[in-house]
Amino acid sequence: MKVLLLVGTGLIGGSFALAARASGLFDRIVGIDSNPDALDTARALGIVDGGGQSFEPTAVCIATPVSRIAECVADAALRYPGTPIFDVGSVKATVVDVLRASGRVPSDFVPCHPIAGSETVGASAARADLFQGRSVIITPVDETDPGAVAKVESWWRQVGAAVTLADPHSHDRIVAATSHLPHLVAFALMELLHEFDDANLSAYIGDGFRDLSRIAASDPTIWSDILQENREAVLRLADQLAARLTIDEDKAALKHRVASARGMRVGLDEGPDYS
Amino acid sequence: MKVLLLVGTGLIGGSFALAARASGLFDRIVGIDSNPDALDTARALGIVDGGGQSFEPTAVCIATPVSRIAECVADAALRYPGTPIFDVGSVKATVVDVLRASGRVPSDFVPCHPIAGSETVGASAARADLFQGRSVIITPVDETDPGAVAKVESWWRQVGAAVTLADPHSHDRIVAATSHLPHLVAFALMELLHEFDDANLSAYIGDGFRDLSRIAASDPTIWSDILQENREAVLRLADQLAARLTIDEDKAALKHRVASARGMRVGLDEGPDYS
Numbered sequence: 001m002k003v004l005l006l007v008g009t010g011l012i013g014g015s016f017a018l019a020a021r022a023s024g025l026f027d028r029i030v031g032i033d034s035n036p037d038a039l040d041t042a043r044a045l046g047i048v049d050g051g052g053q054s055f056e057p058t059a060v061c062i063a064t065p066v067s068r069i070a071e072c073v074a075d076a077a078l079r080y081p082g083t084p085i086f087d088v089g090s091v092k093a094t095v096v097d098v099l100r101a102s103g104r105v106p107s108d109f110v111p112c113h114p115i116a117g118s119e120t121v122g123a124s125a126a127r128a129d130l131f132q133g134r135s136v137i138i139t140p141v142d143e144t145d146p147g148a149v150a151k152v153e154s155w156w157r158q159v160g161a162a163v164t165l166a167d168p169h170s171h172d173r174i175v176a177a178t179s180h181l182p183h184l185v186a187f188a189l190m191e192l193l194h195e196f197d198d199a200n201l202s203a204y205i206g207d208g209f210r211d212l213s214r215i216a217a218s219d220p221t222i223w224s225d226i227l228q229e230n231r232e233a234v235l236r237l238a239d240q241l242a243a244r245l246t247i248d249e250d251k252a253a254l255k256h257r258v259a260s261a262r263g264m265r266v267g268l269d270e271g272p273d274y275s
Numbered sequence: 276m277k278v279l280l281l282v283g284t285g286l287i288g289g290s291f292a293l294a295a296r297a298s299g300l301f302d303r304i305v306g307i308d309s310n311p312d313a314l315d316t317a318r319a320l321g322i323v324d325g326g327g328q329s330f331e332p333t334a335v336c337i338a339t340p341v342s343r344i345a346e347c348v349a350d351a352a353l354r355y356p357g358t359p360i361f362d363v364g365s366v367k368a369t370v371v372d373v374l375r376a377s378g379r380v381p382s383d384f385v386p387c388h389p390i391a392g393s394e395t396v397g398a399s400a401a402r403a404d405l406f407q408g409r410s411v412i413i414t415p416v417d418e419t420d421p422g423a424v425a426k427v428e429s430w431w432r433q434v435g436a437a438v439t440l441a442d443p444h445s446h447d448r449i450v451a452a453t454s455h456l457p458h459l460v461a462f463a464l465m466e467l468l469h470e471f472d473d474a475n476l477s478a479y480i481g482d483g484f485r486d487l488s489r490i491a492a493s494d495p496t497i498w499s500d501i502l503q504e505n506r507e508a509v510l511r512l513a514d515q516l517a518a519r520l521t522i523d524e525d526k527a528a529l530k531h532r533v534a535s536a537r538g539m540r541v542g543l544d545e546g547p548d549y550s
Contacts, residue, residue: 115478115480115481116481117481119483119540135478135479135481137479164478166475170473174476174479175479177467177471178476178479178480179481179483179484181464181467182487182488183483185460185464185487185516186487186536187532187533187536188516188519188520189452189457189460189516190539190540191532191535191536191539192452192512194539196448198445198449200439200441201453202543203390203410203412203437203439204410204412204446204450204453205390205543206390206409206454207391207392207393208392208394208458208489209454209457210543211489212457212460212486212487212490213457213540213543214486214487216537216540217537218537219537220530220537223533224526224529224530224532225526227533228522228524228526228529235520238520240467241460241464241467241517241520242513242516242520244463244467245456245459245460245463245510245516245517246513247459247503247509247510249503251499255499257462257466257499258462258493258499258502260466261462261463261465261466262491262493262494264466264469264491265394265465265489265492268485
């Protein structure tokens with residue numbers, strides 16, 4: 001019997017469990033969550049199975065907030081030697097750094113970051129198709145067993161994702177630009193808006209602001225963790241962003257800048273398709 | 276015969292023409308555009324009627340980039356005295372300031388800003404339902420004739436919009452936060468991303484970044500104009516935003532900040548519905 005041990009039964013972990021079950025990767029899914037309500041929800045939704053029987057996991061998925069990943073990985077490596085352990089966190093270098101500082105990076109640990117999610121929160125928002133056509137970044141380090149990487153990679157592919165390999169530090173620098181700083185900006189824009197004391201404020205909110213600020217509704221526990229763990233890269237980029245919040249006095253120069261940004265954004269939609 | 280003179284046959288002007296025709300507000304729509312190709316497109320799409328016959332407009336809609344609105348309003352007021360003239364620009368105070376400095380603000384001029392649009396460009400993206408359930412801000416000044424306001428207000432309502440009255444300076448300060456600074460941020464985030472020299476960059480782009488950066492694909496002519504016309508308010512807010520791009524070291528404080536931003540964003544979706 002193939003058993004997945006899911007540590008953290010929220011949106012991402014719950015979605016992996018649903019997707020893995022639908023793909024026949026595991027016969028049983030055992031859930032653990034520090035929040036008993038979250039675990040109850042995941043059980044009620046059939047995302048994880050009931051407890052009771054003993055088990056020997058085939059894989060361990062760590063889907064906790066990033067500040068808890070290192071300790072969960074170390075714990076799983078002690079309990080289940082030889083079993084592939086992977087996480088789904090948005091920050092990769094600090095986890096490896098903490099493990100290395102505390103003694104060793106388990107060879108069975110495969111750091112993963114699925115580029116998928118939602119501003120909705122918890123297992124009730126989990127979806128079996130969350131990773132379909134999405135990208136997963138895997139950031140193995142020197143200590144990582146290639147056999148474990150191959151297994152974890154194959155699971156992601158079987159739930160519909162495309163896998164890209166990267167080194168953890170490059171990953172963290174890039175996601176600071178594509179995800180972490182954008183979230184911080186969205187939070188800060190909401191704060192600015194809140195300072196306007198105007199009864200008709202909502203009349204000024206259009207689709208552009210709604211789309212841009214959607215990620216401001218993300219999970220506070222998850223996101224305060226991510227920002228702190230990738231603090232240095234995010235703050236360095238924030239300075240670079242602030243320096244670019246200028247409006248050229250020269251019309252042609254400003255129009256050129258906007259046209260260039262437009263070209264890059266249009267190019268995003270013409271990029272590779274992972275589906 | 277009721278005739279709408281549409282000056283500027285792009286996305287917003289074209290959409291008003293389509294919506295007004297569908298609502299039976301005008302029998303004929305005459306288009307003017309400094310770009311002959313844009314006018315040809317609008318004609319080919321049936322957004323404006325063929326030229327030739329003389330006409331006496333019932334209304335003039337100025338849907339040019341904001342830097343050209345004041346001169347178009349002054350011109351229309353000279354040619355068609357007693358005819359309501361309204362614009363659809365995103366910046367309101369500078370237009371009135373320019374008109375006042377040049378002699379007078381025509382009493383028939385009703386400054387309008389529909390909070391609707393798209394990152395698509397030109398008449399081919401025009402839609403008859405663009406204003407359905409949307410908000411339009413009207414910013415009359417001392418010189419404005421209340422009778423003209425009443426007519427323009429009624430046209431917006433008949434194409435499905437909800438009208439809110441505001442003073443031009445308040446309008447410009449608020450849209451700096453809800454629209455102009457967000458656009459500048461989206462342009463700047465695209466620029467930052469462009470600096471990453473990584474072949475796998477697209478693997479890191481998720482829905483959050485796509486949603487947030489969608490407005491970076493907006494029309495460069497329109498948006499370089501808007502940013503310059505509302506420069507002072509946007510740059511003041513940009514400084515305030517930059518000052519908020521911090522990451523609290525205290526976990527509880529940061530989590531509280533994110534939770535508060537999340538609460539505000541969730542509140543936006545629970546705001547008044549204009550449809």
